[in-house]
Amino acid sequence: MGLARKAYAAFAVVFLGTGAVSGVVFGQADQTSKHLAQYRAVTSLLLTQVASMRANFFAYDDQVNMYVAVMLDAQANRGGSAEGLDSETLAQAKAARAALHADLAAARDLVRSARHPGGLPTALAAIDRSLTQFDGFADRTVQLAAARDLHAAVRVVTRDNLEASNALMASLDAARDAATATATNELADLDERQARVRLLAVASAVVATLLTAVLALGTRLGLLAPLADLRRRVLAIGDGTAAEHTRLPESGDEELASVARAFNTMLDSLRARDTEISAAQADREAQLSATFEHQRAAEQFVRLRAQSIIDDTAASVLTELSTLAEHVDAVRHAAGAIESRVAATDAVTQGVVTDTRAADQDVAALGNSLREVASMATLIGSVAEQTKLLALNATIEAARAGAAGHGFSVVATEVKSLAITAASSTERITTTLAALETDAGRVGKAITTVGTNIATLDVATADLTQVAAEQFEAVGHLDQALATAIARVHDMGTLTERLERRAAERHAVTGTATLDINGRQAHARLLDISATGVRCALDDATGRTLTMTPGTPVRATLTIGAETLHIGGCIARTTARDEPSELGIHFTELTQENQARLRRITGL
Structure with a gap:
């Protein structure tokens, strides 16, 4: 069954x-x-x-x-x-x-x-x-x-x-x-x-x-035990530790026997495939080495050409930036002159405002004096009218007195004439005072208008002062930005040196690495290696969980073919991409034995 x-x-x-x-x-x-x-x-x-x-x-x-x-x-x-x-x-x-x-x-x-x-x-x-x-x-x-x-x-x-x-x-x-x-x-x-x-x-x-329980025990004995054995053998194949005894016996129940036959067939195919892969890998490493050398020569040519173009561009940019710096200095001097002239104008304006306020007060005092003179003229006119009435009465009394009052009549006539003259003069004085009061009002209004205009000029002067200050600040920022730009242009001259980070030739290599970073294990796939460092691609799982910064110490176990190297170093750079993260490691603890093995691996 x-x-x-x-x-x-x-x-x-x-x-x-x-x-x-x-x-x-x-x-x-x-x-x-x-x-x-x-x-x-x-x-x-x-x-x-x-x-x-x-x-x-x-x-x-x-x-x-x-x-x-x-x-x-x-x-x-x-x-x-x-x-x-x-x-x-x-x-x-x-x-x-x-x-x-x-x-x-x-x-x-x-x-x-x-x-x-x-x-x-x-x-x-x-x-x-x-x-x-x-x-x-x-x-x-x-x-x-x-x-x-x-x-x-x-x-x-x-x-x-x-x-x-x-x-x-x-x-x-x-x-x-x-x-x-x-x-x-x-x-x-x-x-x-x-x-x-x-x-x-x-x-x-x-x-x-x-x-x-009986069903579970039967399942464990009849199914799970053979499956566990199959799992151990498959893991042995995955770890690369499989041997001849990993083959399964092709006996027992029909299903398990068919699984064993399929597993043994797969094992034979994998061994044949391993042989082919080893040969293809050797050819691929040789091709990668040649491709790498060609690529490195092409990269050096491109860097030199890029540095030449950058130097020419930097020279022209520096010339233009120097001209711009001269214009910035001219703008700074012009802003200083504007600020000094605005300050002088502000001082003159303040003086004019003070004088205008004093003149306004004087005009107000003049108006008060004119009103007092007008009241006195009115009083004189009233006295002149009374004098005319008295002269008229004196004339009437002189006429009644006859010859005896002739002299008194002459005096009354003179008094009457004098009163008429005084009344006429009072009218002229009143008219003149009214004209003066009107003119004084106009002068007051004019002075007030001048004060208002000067106040407006004061506000405009204050705005111009603020604009001058803002212009000074903008010129300062522009000067700072210009200095930064010049420094960056000068820094472009060393671009090729900074791009050329590799102190030793690197060679493409196939292998694995086990990294100990801050007490945590990480597995990676080797990409290339040199006498001073190695570049590898981390597994997705470990690459997302580890916190790695340049300078972090690393203990690396490198497996390249039959060679296994234990080397100490530090993280030189990290690159996070959509694909597995890349990690650059610089060797800091390199023994003579490891140096000899690295030379043997790289062929130097």
């Missing part, structure tokens, strides 16, 4: 065994669920019905007693009306009686469907007999009360029906105990079923675990 058929058979046995045990567990659980549903539908309702019967009996008995009490109260009031309480109490008693009978009928129906009724049928029969007897006493009490024989009704309620009431209470207690016992029996049955389900579940888990 093949390995696949064995696995199919084992899985079928595990599946059927687990399915059978699970079916039994599910069947028992289903029966338990049905039993629990029946318990909830019958037993719990029985307990509810018994409790309801007790409550309805108490209401029935209380309402009959209340009916008799109402009737007694009405009789005590000597024929007074009970105001409908008798009929209401009697109706409530009848309702409680009907509910009690309904609960009894429902309890009988539930007992018929109960799995373990116990003493419930007997208790319900006793309740039926006691209830019938109690109903008879109740009916008799109602009849006696309706016939107004209240004393007889009280006797029946308090003494005659006592035995029937006690018997009914005892029957209800017995029914309650029977219902509780039934519920207890049902719960015990449910617990027993639940225990069986748990036991079956544990048995199912044990059976499934055993079957799975």
Whole structure:
């Protein structure tokens, strides 16, 4: 039987065994669920019905007693009306009686469907007999009360029906105990079923675990052990340590035998391919060496040609930068001259502003003086008018005096003439003062306009000063940038020397390297090697996790063909690309033995 058929058979046995045990567990659980549903539908309702019967009996008995009490109260009031309480109490008693009978009928129906009724049928029969007897006493009490024989009704309620009431209470207690016992029996049955389900579940888990363990053990012995052996042999081939005994035995199950034959065929093909690859690799190394020499000669020619072009370009750029430096100096001197002239202009402007403010104050004082003179002229005009009136009065009085007043008349005439002259002069003075005040206002406005214009000129001067300062700063930045550019152009003269980093000839080589960088291992593939260093390509995994900077110490184990070298060095450069990262290592600890082996490897 093949390995696949064995696995199919084992899985079928595990599946059927687990399915059978699970079916039994599910069947028992289903029966338990049905039993629990029946318990909830019958037993719990029985307990509810018994409790309801007790409550309805108490209401029935209380309402009959209340009916008799109402009737007694009405009789005590000597024929007074009970105001409908008798009929209401009697109706409530009848309702409680009907509910009690309904609960009894429902309890009988539930007992018929109960799995373990116990003493419930007997208790319900006793309740039926006691209830019938109690109903008879109740009916008799109602009849006696309706016939107004209240004393007889009280006797029946308090003494005659006592035995029937006690018997009914005892029957209800017995029914309650029977219902509780039934519920207890049902719960015990449910617990027993639940225990069986748990036991079956544990048995199912044990059976499934055993079957799975057997299947896992069979799989490990029949499949995983041969596969582990195959994995070890494949890893040996990958590490290059495979020997003749790595071939697999072509026996056993059909699948494993076919895998062994395929593995042995692959091993033969790989060995043949290794031989071809070794020969091709030797040819490739020879071609790479020749190509490398040709490429290096071409690179040196290109570098020399590039340096020649760079030198010519740098000379022309330096000439232009020198001319630009002269222009920068001229701009710096012009900016200095502008700044000094702006400072002088600012000083003159400040003086003019001060003089303008003083002139404005003088014009204001002149206006005040003119207004005072105008008030004095007005006063003189008023005096002249009064003088004319006095001269007129004097003339009139002189005329009245006749010849005696002739001299006084001459004086009055002269006074009048003088007053007229004074009034005329006052008018001319007032007109002149008004013209002067108008001219003074115009002069004040002109001075104010001049002050405003000078303030605007002051702002413009300040802006020009700021522009001059910014121009100085820009010239400083330009001068610094120009110095940096000149330094870089001078530095271009050593470009070829800096590009030519290799102090020794490098040769393409095929091999591997194991690097110890800061205590962490990294694997790499060799690209080329020289007497002073090596260039290699790191694996993707290690290249992304290691932190490498120039100058970091490195312990390198180089494997080139049959040669293995242990050399100490430091990282010279790193190059991160889309492909694996390249790493340049400079040898710092190179023994004479390693130097001889490197010369043998490189052919120098």
